[in-house]
Amino acid sequence: MPDHIFYQLFESESSTYTYIIADSVTKEAAIIDPVIEMIDRDLKLVSELGLKLKYVLDTHVHADHITAAGEIRNRTGAKSALSKDAHVECVDIALSDGQELFLGAKKITALATPGHTNSCMSFLFENKVFTGDALLIRGNGRTDFQQGSSEKLYDSIQQKLFTLPEDVCVYPAHDYKGQTASSIQMEKKFNPRLGEGRSKAEFIQTMSQLKLADPKKIHEALPANMACGKVPVFRP
Amino acid sequence: MPDHIFYQLFESESSTYTYIIADSVTKEAAIIDPVIEMIDRDLKLVSELGLKLKYVLDTHVHADHITAAGEIRNRTGAKSALSKDAHVECVDIALSDGQELFLGAKKITALATPGHTNSCMSFLFENKVFTGDALLIRGNGRTDFQQGSSEKLYDSIQQKLFTLPEDVCVYPAHDYKGQTASSIQMEKKFNPRLGEGRSKAEFIQTMSQLKLADPKKIHEALPANMACGKVPVFRP
Numbered sequence: 001m002p003d004h005i006f007y008q009l010f011e012s013e014s015s016t017y018t019y020i021i022a023d024s025v026t027k028e029a030a031i032i033d034p035v036i037e038m039i040d041r042d043l044k045l046v047s048e049l050g051l052k053l054k055y056v057l058d059t060h061v062h063a064d065h066i067t068a069a070g071e072i073r074n075r076t077g078a079k080s081a082l083s084k085d086a087h088v089e090c091v092d093i094a095l096s097d098g099q100e101l102f103l104g105a106k107k108i109t110a111l112a113t114p115g116h117t118n119s120c121m122s123f124l125f126e127n128k129v130f131t132g133d134a135l136l137i138r139g140n141g142r143t144d145f146q147q148g149s150s151e152k153l154y155d156s157i158q159q160k161l162f163t164l165p166e167d168v169c170v171y172p173a174h175d176y177k178g179q180t181a182s183s184i185q186m187e188k189k190f191n192p193r194l195g196e197g198r199s200k201a202e203f204i205q206t207m208s209q210l211k212l213a214d215p216k217k218i219h220e221a222l223p224a225n226m227a228c229g230k231v232p233v234f235r236p
Numbered sequence: 237m238p239d240h241i242f243y244q245l246f247e248s249e250s251s252t253y254t255y256i257i258a259d260s261v262t263k264e265a266a267i268i269d270p271v272i273e274m275i276d277r278d279l280k281l282v283s284e285l286g287l288k289l290k291y292v293l294d295t296h297v298h299a300d301h302i303t304a305a306g307e308i309r310n311r312t313g314a315k316s317a318l319s320k321d322a323h324v325e326c327v328d329i330a331l332s333d334g335q336e337l338f339l340g341a342k343k344i345t346a347l348a349t350p351g352h353t354n355s356c357m358s359f360l361f362e363n364k365v366f367t368g369d370a371l372l373i374r375g376n377g378r379t380d381f382q383q384g385s386s387e388k389l390y391d392s393i394q395q396k397l398f399t400l401p402e403d404v405c406v407y408p409a410h411d412y413k414g415q416t417a418s419s420i421q422m423e424k425k426f427n428p429r430l431g432e433g434r435s436k437a438e439f440i441q442t443m444s445q446l447k448l449a450d451p452k453k454i455h456e457a458l459p460a461n462m463a464c465g466k467v468p469v470f471r472p
Contacts, residue, residue, distance in 0.1 A: 010414035041413060177277060178246035180416060187253050197276050221447065 002165060004106060004126050005049060008171065008180060011035040013144060014065040014217070015174050017040060019074050021125050022051050023104030030055040030103060032130050033173050034068035036229055042068070043075065046110065051096050053078040053100055055093075055108075059132025059173055061225045064215040066203040070228030083112065085119035090124040093120060110158050115153020116141030122161060130133060130186075136172045136178040136192075138191055145214070146222075150207035152229045154200045165183050191194050240251060240342055243286060244407065244416060245278060247271040249303040250453070257361050258287045259340030266291040266339060267314075268359060269409050270304035278304070279311065289314040291329075291337055293343070295368025296356040297322050297461045299382065300451040305463030316464060319348065321355035326464040331357060335361050347396050349390020352377030358397060361425070364405045365420070371397050373407045373415040374427055379443050382458075386443040387419050390436045398424050428452050433472055450465055 005022040018038065022029035029051035034042050046053055053076045056069045060083070069080040070090065081101065083096035094103075097112035105110040111122040120141070123130040133141030135157050143150045151214070161170075166185035189195055193203055224231045241258040254274065258265035258286035263288035270278050282289055284440045292305045300316070305316045306326065317337065320330035329337075345360040349370040356377075359366040369377030371393050379386045397406075402421035425431055429439055450459070460467045 008416045010246070010416065012414060038414065045415075048422065178248060178274065179277075179281075180244045180246065186284065187452075 003012065004103075005029070005051070005154055006128065007045060007049075009045070009087065011038050011065065013037070014063055015176050016062075017173055017175065017180075019130055019170065019171060020046060020049070020107075021103065021128075022049070023106045026104035028054045030101070030108060030125075030233055031072065031206075032057045032090075033062070033132070034060055034072055036071065039068045039071055039075075042132070043072065046076075054103060057073075057123060058082045059122065059130060059134075061088065061116045061121050061146065061217045061222065062133075062173075063221050063225075064174075064216060066221050066224045066231065067229040070230050071229070077078040078200075082112075083110075083113070083119035083121045085112075086117075086226075087119075089091040089126075090230075097121075109141055113153075113156035114150075115143055115149050115156045118147035118149070118152075120156070123231045124164070124168075127165075127167065129161065129164060130173075131161060132172050132173045135170060135187060135191075135194070136188070137175050137182045138171065140193060142212055143208065144210070145218075146210065150204040151200065154194070154203045155173050157194050158200075162194075178205045210223070240339075241265070242364065243281060243285075245250050245273050245274065245281070246419065247301065249273070249393075250451075251412050252298075252301055253407065253409055253411065253416075254289070255366055255392045255407060256282060256285070257339065257344075257364075258285070259342045262340035264290045265338040265346060266293055266337070267362075268293045269295055269298070269306065269368070270308055271302045272302040272307065273306055274303075275304040275311075282312075292316045292338060293344075293359060294318045294461075295358065295366060295370075297324065297382065297458065299454045299457050299461075300410075301453060302457050302460045302467065303465040306466050309464070317346075319346075319355035319357045321348075321350070322353075322462075323355075324462055324464065326466075328390055333357075339397075347360050349389075349392035351385050351387075351392045352382075354383035354385070356392070360400070360404075364402065364407055365397065365400060367397060368409045371406060371423060371427075371430070373411050373413075373418040374423070376427070376429055378446065379449055380446070380448065381454070386440040389438065389443075390430070390439045391427065393430050394436075398430075402433075404420050407419070 081093035091196040170182040191230040317327040317329035352369040
């Protein structure tokens, strides 16, 4: 029996990956970046696997979908956690860089990887790192809103992620081309903007020229996610 | 270093999973169920991983997308393989039940699992089984065209797949709910049509009542896939 449990799940409207990780012995589990529309699918799997959901983690305050964190907390009693720099008051645990959470004896380490937003975190668990919208497969998150910073993102990826062991598997929050996983080694070699030989100056210039449209749901998702996924009711 | 390489890839129009598997030592590789539109993505990854593509395998003659098998063979020299019962004359290897192919010292075993079509095969490699459209995650392939048979599918799944070790991971050719993987144990427990306590009579009755529309691309995909993915040119 493997010593940990791992499931990857996909939500097709926002191309978001959600992850379930657990310790095989105690069955203590965490869910990372759950999407509100998929809560029944995800909690059904947690139940079928016989897991006890201890944490619901968001890598950041998402702009493209609404988190299921608050509702999962309501239904299961799991503690929600997010970077302290997000200043989301409703979370149970405001995470600091390097903070450790445990599933049985297995450790999740929160790594501050700002740049896509000012409060992005990656989560290291066993031989896997969940990189949110910081490091994507052969790509990276945009840096043009939510206090994004190309300079910070470059440093986060080069100094925090690319210094992990090369065989660590990379699991991002999104992919738009049907890729499901990568590794630190593969991204160091082949990431077109951040791989070998790519300078910070070059990266900053490339990012400044992208001129992307806002995510469709940004005006709905940001206020909801600042409230742990609770959709605000606007009264006339 | 793990002793084998495994990548899962997704094609969103037909919700098809393609898999790349390889032996870490010799770098000999196979690609399973590649989709013609994604050939550049897939061969780029093969190249980045430094793999030598030895086989291109189809689990069956697909009705919903066109295989990249023929074109991958043209570009790489890989041998194409498919069940002998498909009677596809252009394949290099017409596989029999139980036939073994090797990537280095690592074995791929072809398991005849008819029922979705008369010539479906699953491929067992290490702790993984690629089940095509026979066993899906909490589901199974339809049985109403291409000599499909609910009776045969029930037997294939119960006798060929559910007798594998319980910790074997299940990787299907499709999923429509964002699920990426399962296991023999989980499907034996939770598959709603084929799991514990589901009789063959019940299964046959359920399947007979589905009344599904034909796949959108069936009239294009079947003739193309009988020609290893070459789209026939109809002359006036």
